[in-house]
């Protein structure tokens with residue numbers, strides 16, 4: 001088993017490099033957009049330099065959800081669509097952990113849609129990267145919730161009939177406190193978005209248009225300049241007092257974010273929304289514990305349970 | 314006995330004969346749920362816990378509304394009380410509908426105590442001693458003010474206390490404890506209501522005074538204080554003792570009270586309980602907690618357990634410790650959500666896709682809920698496996714008194730083991746038990762593990778290798794077999810061989826023990842085997858089952874297409890004994906002792922036993 005051969009162990013506290021972070025060789029098709037997402041993620045971790053053992057990479061099921069096997073961190077491969085609630089358990093169970101979740105558009109918006117809503121509204125400290133290829137890759141070309149109308153798939157050979165969802169609107173509506181959009185052909189931009197997402201204290205999501213060359217070739221060409229598309233970045237407000245600043249996008253303005261989300265395909269890329277004031281579930285639960293323990297004056301677990309039973313005598 | 318609460322209560326013993334001695338009594342209180350029927354039961358149960366009496370209760374509440382009919386049945390007595398009693402010796406009917414619905418549950422010679430303000434019993438029915446008591450007006454007169462008839466329950470408590478010569482100082486203490494937190498008026502009103510109820514029989518009843526037989530204290534005393542609680546609370550506290558500090562769930566009757574208790578208790582212990590968007594998210598979140606090294610719990614009832622099945626398979630494959638409570642209720646689907654059933658056994662053992670050997674434990678009574686919760690967590694940790702704790706609606710709400718647990722000896726420290734793992738660490742070693750390195754743990758090799766639902770090699774890497782799949786299947790199966798070999802022999806009561814062996818699991822323990830006593834008293838050599846570890850089964854059953862002519866498996870589920878209940882089906886498959894037969898029922902109620910005796914009689918073809926069942930046993934309260 002070649003996989004058993006470990007890299008030479010890094011000395012404790014050695015910097016996290018791409019070499020250290022590389023695990024199994026990706027099983028994706030050559031040319032799949034997901035490779036670039038992986039490359040960007042290595043860069044993000046290189047920049048963040050978290051303690052190696054405190055990083056967790058988690059996923060559901062799909063081509064994109066294979067991600068954890070390719071990153072040498074604590075990680076896991078769960079079931080289809082349910083990685084977010086699992087990750088919420090990781091985040092709330094290990095406060096010092098940095099939790100990253102990767103997955104596809106089907107995993108996130110279809111089978112996992114309800115979990116997305118509730119993890120977002122609770123603002124659990126997780127960074128979630130949706131690798132949207134607008135198709136079901138792993139199961140070989142069925143219509144996905146982001147497939148555009150008319151997309152010919154095996155389940156819609158005449159072209160997709162159902163209205164696709166708008167990912168940015170959906171994420172804003174769920175109450176995600178950091179919402180960004182990027183494109184797998186733009187490695188620097190992706191890296192920047194994921195980095196900002198990781199640094200955001202709360203539930204942060206980056207949707208990355210990541211082409212499935214096998215089943216939906218050219219899906220995102222409209223945003224690729226070298227294929228004749230237009231790559232337009234969101235012009236974020238700088239708060240520099242200049243007159244033109246007023247016309248720039250205020251990332252704290254939810255209404256403006258919804259407006260951006262409603263723009264015609266391929267739309268703009270960058271940070272749509274960022275809310276730094278809403279508290280995380282992690283913080284709220286920690287405060288609940290602190291307040292409760294104040295009342296019990298730090299009684300030991302044994303004393304607490306003994307007191308409970310004493311009341312039942 | 315003089316009530317200490319108000320001076321005007323007349324003192325002295327009843328003018329008539331001295332109280333008659335009884336061994337035990339079954340009182341059924343029937344009213345509406347807002348009447349606080351459960352509270353009376355709670356008081357009596359707590360009182361018994363503080364006295365020499367034993368107690369068991371049984372409760373039904375309506376599933377959807379808060380004002381509907383409600384009953385509470387309490388059985389108190391001297392010596393071991395094993396079941397809540399087949400039929401009532403006393404029925405307290407608050408309303409006509411209570412009378413109509415429950416008069417059939419009263420034993421001949423029993424006492425019908427009814428609210429004369431609301432109930433008109435059938436004329437010419439002389440089977441019972443009828444006592445017409447103006448419960449509503451009596452309460453209003455005693456408490457007065459704007460409270461209207463609120464407090465009828467405490468008035469009735471007073472009536473019962475007088476009739477059965479209960480320990481008034483202890484009861485009034487319990488009332489003070491219950492209402493003490495509120496304003497002093499409420500305590501005073503409660504005591505006024507109690508005293509009025511207590512005073513009423515003195516002047517209105519001639520011959521209805523009883524006293525429980527004195528107990529052989531030396532023999533009965535365990536030397537330990539008794540605690541009184543319901544099964545769901547016992548499970549929640551068991552988890553706290555076992556060091557569980559994390560959990561997740563979604564509300565469903567009758568599981569909800571476990572999650573409510575943990576949600577409120579866990580913050581005191583530095584823990585977190587998450588109310589999730591559904592049962593799938595709940596088990597997923599719980600698995601996430603376990604993955605951080607904090608063995609977590611989730612739970613539900615039948616429908617929710619079905620939703621957890623996919624993730625349960627993952628837990629088996631990924632070898633993640635987890636405890637799942639399933640409080641069984643009547644199914645399929647929404648079924649009879651506030652009734653008891655044992656029809657989730659197959660789902661618990663086999664419900665998931667793929668080969669998923671896992672552990673299923675079933676508590677036999679309220680005390681056992683506490684101890685099996687601890688054991689479930691211990692097994693989950695030791696074998697890195699999901700464990701199901703299969704309880705039921707009857708246990709969830711039943712109140713029992715038992716010896717206060719020795720918490721000092723039982724408490725398990727919580728917290729993940731994050732000590733650095735050596736360079737040769739493998740998450741899924743073939744030659745050893747899996748012990749995950751929780752997220753946050755350094756691995757000396759610098760190679761970090763992936764926990765996974767794909768078939769994998771020893772390092773957690775996906776594999777399509779058929780040989781490895783077989784080896785890993787064997788690994789997951791063999792650890793459950795290893796656990797089986799360590800399990801204690803199940804409890805065998807009665808004769809060690811003979812005509813019939815009653816086999817039960819879960820909450821049927823008590824009624825079956827009582828049925829055994831009756832069957833043996835009728836001269837039929839019989840035993841009772843109760844199994845708490847329903848999967849895997851403990852060793853040595855083969856020998857036991859083979860020593861009886863008939864093995865009668867009694868369970869609260871349907872006899873199925875082939876005529877056997879779910880556990881009986883498993884035992885037949887496992888032991889291939891034609892002597893294994895079934896006694897099943899699905900009327901939403903726990904087994905009556907007489908139903909079990911009848912089941913055994915039928916399978917034995919024993920006319921004497923059958924005769925025993927058809928005999929109407931008069932109530933011990935019957936006038937002599």
Ligand SMILES: Cc1ncc(C[n+]2csc(CCOP(=O)(O)OP(=O)(O)O)c2C)c(N)n1
Nearest residue numbers: 061062063064080104105106107136137138
């Ligand atoms: C419960 C369940 N239903 C269905 C599947 C089959 N399945 C696996 S991945 C997938 C969809 C993958 O699409 P997406 O999430 O967009 O990921 P991609 O492969 O495109 O990256 C489906 C339907 C499954 N694994 N589990």
Ligand code: SF4
Nearest residue numbers: 029032063137212213
């Ligand atoms: S099928 Fe599509 S999404 Fe999957 S690996 Fe191949 S190119 Fe990528």
Ligand SMILES: [Mg+2]
Nearest residue numbers: 104105133135
């Ligand atoms: Mg996809």
